[in-house]
Amino acid sequence: MANNNQNTKKPKFSSYWFYAIIFLFLIGFQFFSGGSSWQNPPETTLQQVENYLNEGDVKKIEIIRNIGKAKIYLTEEAKKKEEHKKAISKSIFPSSADTPQYTCVYGDLKLLQEKLDKVLEQTSQQNSVEILIDDEPNWLGDILAYILPFIILIAIWIFLMRRMSGGGSAGPGGQIFNIGKSKAKLFDEKTDMKVSFKDVAGLEGAKEEVQEIVDFLKNPERYTSLGGKIPKGALLVGPPGTGKTLLAKAVAGEAKVPFFSLSGSDFVEMFVGVGASRVRDLxxxxxxxxPSIIFIDEIDAIGRARGKSNFTGSNDERENTLNQLLTEMDGFGTNTNVIVLAATNRADVLDKALMRAGRFDRQIYVDLPDLRERKEIFNVHLRPIKTAETLDLDFLAKQTPGFSGADIANVCNEAALIAARKGKKAVDKQDFLDAVDRIVGGLEKKNKIITPEEKKTIAFHEAGHATVSWMLEHAAPLVKVTIVPRGQSLGAAWYLPEERLIVRTEQMLDEMCAALGGRAAEKVIFDKISTGALSDLEKVTKQAKAMVTIYGLNDKIGNLTYYDSRGQSEYSFTKPYSEETAQIIDKEISRIVEEQYQRAIEILSQNKDKLSELADRLLEKEVIFKDDLERIFGKRPFTKEEEENVAPEETIEENQNQESNQSEETIK
Structure with a gap:
């Protein structure tokens, strides 16, 4: 019996019950009031009414003008007659009002009155029969006419407020009284969380750090029994596309706990106080x-340093939301088993109070993948793709330095599309190389109209890059040179940059000299320069400025840096150095760039014949590779053994680093 009682579900109260009760009350009031009867009396004709009057059976006639009917009331003696027994009905509902026995439909009220007066005059019953003229009240219609406009206005108001607060959905935030509710999406550990650490390639260091969080959520007693406290939060920091959100989902999947996911911008709304209310509800x-996990993606939307951008002095909804977040994170008890994960690629702008220990106890840096990690990422994204058996993952990993996990996923998808466009049954190495070219350089434009003179200038420009980089020890090894327009560029030199953790002065100078080789070649051959070196000049200027103002690689400035790692310099209107120092910085930047430019001119002047031969070959074939340079210049004396098999002659090797190691020229 106990189980049966527990399983019996009690009906939940609904607001529709209240509406039904009001409706039934109005109906009952309409039927049982004195102005109406539950039964409809039988209808009779005007001729029969005259007969009833002649016989003296009528006690009262009530004429209802608004419905065009007359109600006939019989005398007590007439009710006992056999002919009127059918009109006499007994109601199961008692009523204090006198009910009519007949109804009669009339046409014109004036004609009806004249007929009744004539009959009553003939029968001498003018004083005994009561004739009333009245309008029958319609209580239900009157009430609806009064209330209906208010109901319509309230319905429109609720509809508009639901639209403003989230689109009329049934979830939190979708109704007028839920606007302060959290908009976080809950991923259930039994149905939704399908991501594990096996699906996250690379990121070994980051996975090792978050593994402790997973272990704690699985076995919290193991740590709390020794007096340890729950870590309040972990902040995932790194460039875009490196897998911060994927890593957070993998943590929730491994721990098998509820996972609340939302963006930092979901807290901020047009209404004051909504952000703080949503934080409390979350x-x-x-x-x-x-135990559960809260994941806030792009937390810099609400976590920016307070007081930096509020120049108006007015109330800032974002700051109120941040204050509430700080309070909630610091207000945890040690037994709540709730951990906050957050991700951002702009940790330098976050508020110091948010970054302190006790809120985000750990900062996990998710860096761009290295060579081994890129191979693992390729292995993950190539699972659903039909690839050729001869595809070498090591080769693909070497061809994509500086690529993030999202970039590699894009390369795999683009390679599959290219192979399908060509009608292939499997994706091979050439498709991946074409995909890298298209993603980094843009779509090939072979039909772009270029004059012969412009084409010759572009050929010598690109040959200058290739020649100078071949002659310098620390320049990135050349892979391919092309004068086929691609994207916004009219030609490009593609390199395979070395993955370095630190960069020395001579390495930066050699890279700057190679970047200026294009303009130097135009000067040596044509004694004229063009606008084609825009991207080269932008690159070398940034490198020279970084040498002087950031890395302290200049003798005159010395071991000083004006770099602000906190990112607060963007809010300052003053420079961190004097005007005299600014002049020295400008002179040193110009000196460094000009020295490398003259150095490139000198190298090209000494190899002018080989430069011309390389440019002619480029004009003829439009695309040349490393082997073409070896035939002209001989073996590069600085080539390392591991670089020998990087760029085979039979494949189109196009590579480009997406960071500062890239070399590509654009004529705008």
């Missing part, structure tokens, strides 16, 4: 489902 839900 943490309340997380505590109710503890």
């Amino acid at each position: 943490f309340k839900q997380a505590k109710d489902k503890s």
Whole structure:
């Protein structure tokens, strides 16, 4: 019996019950009031009414003008007659009002009155029969006419407020009274969380750090029994596309706990106080489902340093939301088992109070993948793709330095599309190389109209890059040179940059000299320069400025840096150095660039014949590779053994680093 009682579900109260009760009350009031009867009396004709009057059976006639009917009331003696027994009905509902026995439909009220007066005059019953003229009240219609406009206005108001607060959805935030509710999406550990650490390639260091969080959520007693406290939060920091969000989902999948996911911008709304209310509701839900994880993506939307951008002095909704977040994170008890994960690629702009220990206890840096990690990422993204058996993952990993996990996923998808466009049954190495070219350089434009003179200038420009980089020890090894327009560029030299952790002065100078080789070649051959070196000049200027103002690689400035790692210099209107120092910085930047430019001119002047031969070959074939340079210049004396098999002659080797190691020229 106990189980049956527990399983019996009690009906939940609904607001529709209240509406039904009001409706039934109005109907009952309409039927049982004195102005109406539950039964409809039988209808009779005007001729029969005259007969009833002649016989003296009528006690009262009530004429209802608004409905065009007359109600006939019989005398007590007439009710006992056999002919009127059918008109006499007994109601199961008692009523204090006198009910009519007949109804009669009339046409013109004036004609009806004349007929009744004539009959009553003939029968001498003018004083005994009561004739009333009245309008029958319609209580239900009157009430609806009064209330209906208010109901329509309230319905329109609720509809508009639901639209403003989230689109009329049934979830939190979709109704007028839920606007302060959290908009976080809950991923259930039993149905939704399908991501594990096996699906996250690379990121070994980051996975090792978050593994402790997973272990704690699985076995919290193991740590708390020794007096340890729950870590309040972990901040994932790194460039875009490196897998911060994927890593957070993998943590939730491994721990098998509820996972609340939302963006930092979901807290901020047009209404004042909504952000703080949503923060409170989010943490309340997380505590109710503890152990759980809260993941806030792009936390810099609400976590920016306070007081930096509020120049108006007015109330800032974002700061109020941040204050509430700080309070909630610091207000955790050690037994709530709720951990906050956050991700951002702009940790330098976050508020110091948010970054302190006790809120985000750990900062996990998710860096761009190295060579081994890129191979693992390729292995993950190539699972659903039909690839050729001869595809070498090591080769693909070497061809994509500086690529993030998202970039590699894009390369795999683009390679599959290219192979399908060519009608292939499997994706091979050439498709991946074409995909890298298209993603980094843009779409090939072979039909672009270029004059012969411009084409010759572009050929010598690109040959200058190739020649100078071949002659310098620390310049990135050349892979391919092309004068086929691609994207916004009219020609490009592609390199395979070395993955370095630190860069020395001579390495930066050699890279700057190679970047200026294009303009130097135009000067040596044509004694004229063009606008084609725009991207080269932008690159070398940034490198020279970094040498002087950031890395302290200049003798005159010395071991000083004007770099602000906190990112607060963007809010300052003053420079961190004097005007005299600014002049020295400008002179040193110009000196460094000009020295490398003259150095490139000198190298090209000494190899002018080989430069011309290389440019002619480029004009003839439009695309040349490393082997073409070896035939002209001989073996590069600085080539390392591991670089020998990087760029085979039979494949189109196009590579480009997406960071500062890239070399590509654009004529705008």
